Amino acid sequence: MELNGSARRPWAFDPSRLQGRAVLAPMAGVTDSAFRQLCRLHGAALVYTEMLSAEGIARRHGKTWSMARFEQAERPIAIQLFGTRPQAFGQAIALLEELGPDCYDLNFGCPAPKIVRSGGGSALLREPKLVADIAREAARAAGRPVLAKIRSGWEIGAENAVEVARVLEGSGIAAITVHGRTRSQMFSGRADWSVIAEVRRAVGIPVIGNGDIWSGSDAARMLNQTGCDLAMVGRGAMGNPWIFREIDSALEAAVYGREAGTDAPSWEERAEVIREHLRLVVERKGEARGVREMRKHLGWYIKGRPGAAALRQELMRAETEQQVLALLQGAFEP
Numbered sequence: 001m002e003l004n005g006s007a008r009r010p011w012a013f014d015p016s017r018l019q020g021r022a023v024l025a026p027m028a029g030v031t032d033s034a035f036r037q038l039c040r041l042h043g044a045a046l047v048y049t050e051m052l053s054a055e056g057i058a059r060r061h062g063k064t065w066s067m068a069r070f071e072q073a074e075r076p077i078a079i080q081l082f083g084t085r086p087q088a089f090g091q092a093i094a095l096l097e098e099l100g101p102d103c104y105d106l107n108f109g110c111p112a113p114k115i116v117r118s119g120g121g122s123a124l125l126r127e128p129k130l131v132a133d134i135a136r137e138a139a140r141a142a143g144r145p146v147l148a149k150i151r152s153g154w155e156i157g158a159e160n161a162v163e164v165a166r167v168l169e170g171s172g173i174a175a176i177t178v179h180g181r182t183r184s185q186m187f188s189g190r191a192d193w194s195v196i197a198e199v200r201r202a203v204g205i206p207v208i209g210n211g212d213i214w215s216g217s218d219a220a221r222m223l224n225q226t227g228c229d230l231a232m233v234g235r236g237a238m239g240n241p242w243i244f245r246e247i248d249s250a251l252e253a254a255v256y257g258r259e260a261g262t263d264a265p266s267w268e269e270r271a272e273v274i275r276e277h278l279r280l281v282v283e284r285k286g287e288a289r290g291v292r293e294m295r296k297h298l299g300w301y302i303k304g305r306p307g308a309a310a311l312r313q314e315l316m317r318a319e320t321e322q323q324v325l326a327l328l329q330g331a332f333e334p
Helices: 031-040 052-056 063-068 086-096 111-115 121-126 129-141 161-170 193-202 215-226 245-256 267-285 285-299 306-315 321-332
Strands: 022-024 079-081 103-108 147-152 177-184 207-210 230-233
Touching: 022 245, 031 129, 031 193, 031 267, 052 063, 052 079, 052 086, 086 129, 103 121, 103 129, 103 161, 103 207, 111 121, 121 129, 121 147, 129 147, 129 161, 147 161, 161 177, 161 193, 177 193, 193 207, 193 215, 207 215, 215 245, 230 245, 267 321, 285 306, 285 321, 306 321
Parallel strands: 022 230, 079 103, 103 147, 147 177, 177 207, 207 230
Antiparallel strands: none
16 A cells, blocks of 8 residues: 655655554564554554664664565555664665555654663654754655654653654654653553644644553544544554454444444454464464564463463463464363
């Protein structure tokens, strides 16, 4: 799917051309190719790679470059980059053009201490001029839309999302995602959706709302309360790729004045998706690494199932695909 609005710069990003209004957030260690494919299959309108180092891509670092690769089944897809050096973003995007993603995303919101200590992620919210320089270099190098993700600010009392959003718009960014928490809040407390609404009123480009989307009704409320164009789902999708269909159902129900469906997938349906997820991971990463990396997903998938604690312990010890499948069969069979 092409997201380019025209042959002129800055490239446009048109949410109305997406099939749905909920997108999958970039999450380190979570949104790999296998998980992205599952979320697209279950209705995610747009998916993002894990955040990748602009410096690593610019230097064609093997592992970083491999993480940028994606399957056609994942489209539309955004490749997300983080870093601090504007030229590295331009160099990275010039190289990534050969992969042909649908768009790029610049990370100005990650609160992880390791990223912040290096001056990247949400630390950049304190440096709007550097944010502008990075955005201009990225937009100049890209042959497709460049998006950006921010938080409400560095800390409570120093919220500057509107200022940063205006800087980004003026630097060629095509859409902005706003997480309604400051960096100091990390993921604690409740997201303040009012800042998303403030940014929506302040800029003329699309705004994506992020923070505390755990259900279809949450997404419908966010879109209604803030006027944002799309809702981004992060932790609410972990072990629950079905949330995107739930969101679509809730939004359709709101349009037609119906009550949204609340049918959760059966445990048998969950088991089928888990098996497919495991197959995709092993196919791409090999059995040993694939099973190891799948463990966290398995824990999220079985949450709430009777006997989940004991089953989780067994799954965490499994080392082969067949061992995992045998445990699932024993747990999920009627």
